[in-house]
Amino acid sequence: MKISVLGSGCPTCMRLHETVKNVVKNEAIDAEVEYSDDVARIVELGLMHSPVLLVDGKPVDVKSTSEKDVKEAILGGAR
Amino acid sequence: MDIFAPIQWLADWLTYTVFHIAKTTPLGSTVDFFIYDSIKIILLLAVIIFVVSYIRSFFPAEKTKKFLSKAKFPVVNNFLAALIGILTPFCSCSAVPLFIGFVEAGVPLGVTLSFLISAPMVNEVALVLLWGLFGWKIAVIYIVSGVTIATIAGWVMGKLKLEKWVEEFVYKVKSVQADEKKLTIKDRVDYAKRYAIDIVKSVWIYVIIGVGLGALMHGYAPNDLLVKYAGPNNFFAVPLAVLIGIPLYSNAAGTIPIVSVLIAKGMAMGTALAFMMAVTALSLPEFIILKKVLKPKLIATYASVVGVGIIFTGYLFNLIIGH
Numbered sequence: 001m002k003i004s005v006l007g008s009g010c011p012t013c014m015r016l017h018e019t020v021k022n023v024v025k026n027e028a029i030d031a032e033v034e035y036s037d038d039v040a041r042i043v044e045l046g047l048m049h050s051p052v053l054l055v056d057g058k059p060v061d062v063k064s065t066s067e068k069d070v071k072e073a074i075l076g077g078a079r
Numbered sequence: 080m081d082i083f084a085p086i087q088w089l090a091d092w093l094t095y096t097v098f099h100i101a102k103t104t105p106l107g108s109t110v111d112f113f114i115y116d117s118i119k120i121i122l123l124l125a126v127i128i129f130v131v132s133y134i135r136s137f138f139p140a141e142k143t144k145k146f147l148s149k150a151k152f153p154v155v156n157n158f159l160a161a162l163i164g165i166l167t168p169f170c171s172c173s174a175v176p177l178f179i180g181f182v183e184a185g186v187p188l189g190v191t192l193s194f195l196i197s198a199p200m201v202n203e204v205a206l207v208l209l210w211g212l213f214g215w216k217i218a219v220i221y222i223v224s225g226v227t228i229a230t231i232a233g234w235v236m237g238k239l240k241l242e243k244w245v246e247e248f249v250y251k252v253k254s255v256q257a258d259e260k261k262l263t264i265k266d267r268v269d270y271a272k273r274y275a276i277d278i279v280k281s282v283w284i285y286v287i288i289g290v291g292l293g294a295l296m297h298g299y300a301p302n303d304l305l306v307k308y309a310g311p312n313n314f315f316a317v318p319l320a321v322l323i324g325i326p327l328y329s330n331a332a333g334t335i336p337i338v339s340v341l342i343a344k345g346m347a348m349g350t351a352l353a354f355m356m357a358v359t360a361l362s363l364p365e366f367i368i369l370k371k372v373l374k375p376k377l378i379a380t381y382a383s384v385v386g387v388g389i390i391f392t393g394y395l396f397n398l399i400i401g402h
Contacts, residue, residue, distance in 0.1 A: 008368050010172035039175045039371060040252045048140040048180035049173045063273060 001031040003074060006042050007051035015065045016051045023071045031074075083119055090115035113294040120211035120286050121279060124204065128278050131203040132271035135166050136262060140177060143167070144184040147194075154234050157193040160186075161229035164197030165222070174198075174365060178372050183252050188245065189237015196385055197229035200360040204278060208286070208335040212293070213342075220396065221352060228356070228388035235384055244377035289336015296340050309346035316350045317393035321386055324357025334358045348400045353393030360385055 005020055007013025017035045024031050042052050045059055053062050053073060060076065063069040081087075090111050094100050100107040143163050147156065174195065181191040201222055209218035262270075309316045327334075338351045346354075366378050373381070 008172055008175040008371065010368060012172045037371075039179060040248060042176040043179045043183055043252050043254050046141070046255045048144070048176045050176050051172060064277065 001029070002054075002056055003031045003033045004054040004057075005033070005035045005051055006039070006054060007035070007037060008039050009037050010050065012065065013051035016053065016062065016070070019065050019067055019070045020053070020074070023067055023074060026067075027071060029074065083115075086118050086122070087115055089118070109294045113290055116211065116294070117287050117290045120208065120290065121283055123207045123211055124282060124286075125275050125279050127203055127207050129271045129275040131166065132274040133267055136267040136270050138163065138166055140167065140173075140180065143194075144181050144186055147181065147190055148185040153237070154230065156187070156190045157230045157233040157237070158226070160190045160194040160233065161197040161201075161226045164194045164229060165201045165203075165226070167194075167198050167202075172368075174368055175371050178369070179249050179252055180254065182245065182249050183254055187237055188242055189233045189235075191233075192236050192381065193229045193233025196232055196360055196381075197226060199362075199365070200229070200356055201225035204282065205335065205355075205359070212289075212335065212339045217348070217352075221355070224352070224392045224396070225356065225360075228360075228385065228392060232381075232384045232388050236380065239380070241377050241380060244374040244380075246372050246374060249372050285333050285336050289339055292340045293336070293343055296343055309341065309350050311347040311349070311397045316347065317353050317397065318390050320350050320354040320393070321357040321361070321389055324354050325361050325382075326363050327358045347397045349393040349396030349398070352396055353389050356389045356392070357386070360389070 003020055003024065005013065005017045007016070013035075017033075021033055023029070024033055039050065042048070042050060045052070047059060052059050053070075054060070055074060060073045062073040093114055094107060094111040095102055098110065100110055147160055147163070177198075178191060178195060181194065182188065206218050206222060209221050309320070334355050338346075338355055341354075342348065342351050361382055366382065369378060
């Protein structure tokens with residue numbers, strides 16, 4: 001699976017990226033994690049907030065940057 | 080009946096019965112004031128943020144941009160954008176995608192800028208803290224002047240035809256229509272609850288520190304400490320306060336409790352309002368993030384127009400309210 005964090009480089013975006021990396025490691029999820037600051041892509045997806053979490057190219061809702069919520073988002077998004 | 084009476088009763092009981100502090104001493108009134116004010120403000124925050132977030136769930140940014148791209152009245156548009164800015168949850172994280180999304184949807188640049196100015200400056204957290212610490216009149220004054228500055232500054236910049244100072248790629252972005260999510264009442268309540276808890280969690284410490292410092296300084300520092308430097312008679316206090324506010328990056332929650340202390344020690348109200356507005360609306364880190372989409376000339380114009388607006392507001396309120 002491919003997980004991307006799209007953000008404008010703000011503190012919350014960085015925090016989300018870190019949490020995603022941790023979750024992938026702790027849960028032994030087979031995924032490639034990338035960070036991108038291509039904000040134009042956020043808008044192209046029809047969204048207007050940042051950061052955005054993409055699982056296999058699809059945006060998924062993240063309630064917060066806590067490990068529990070990020071884990072839920074990644075696993076829920078993969079289904 | 081005073082709806083805060085039970086809190087006053089609790090504060091009195093804790094101070095005078097549990098802590099055994101004598102009623103008429105300065106220490107007694109300081110502790111009593113501290114307990115009452117911090118509980119009151121935190122409760123107000125929780126309730127009002129919950130209500131505002133619930134209302135906000137009806138105005139997602141996607142709907143806002145559609146609405147603003149259709150309305151065609153010059154200043155009214157700016158005013159509406161500034162009003163919607165009050166309701167929008169805003170962290171500098173979302174400034175860039177919001178900006179691109181608005182421009183892409185055909186919202187005029189000036190209207191977009193009105194929104195961008197108002198969103199971080201005027202919000203429910205500022206409203207609650209100002210209300211709790213200074214009374215509702217100051218809260219209303221802050222909101223009204225914030226919306227006015229955002230409206231006029233955006234309108235002026237719209238007139239200046241600055242579209243050429245926006246990075247070219249912004250105009251090439253094409254968005255797809257995201258499906259509108261159907262939210263149930265439970266979704267909205269969940270969202271509002273989560274948001275209220277998040278904010279209170281990140282803000283309560285500033286409230287405690289601010290109220291605590293205020294209570295302490297109230298009893299133990301001379302009241303005219305700052306009058307000479309920041310009182311209504313120092314002409315340079317307002318622009319200086321604005322300049323000091325620019326590199327400081329904070330939100331309303333972090334700024335207002337500190338400002339309450341400065342005011343208690345003699346800073347003029349208008350100067351204090353200008354300082355708060357500068358910290359929230361003119362922040363260096365936000366400009367750096369905005370550099371992705373705005374050329375430096377446009378950022379400089381933005382900062383100058385908003386800065387002049389804030390300075391003008393500061394003088395105006397020093398004139399009206401004095402201290």
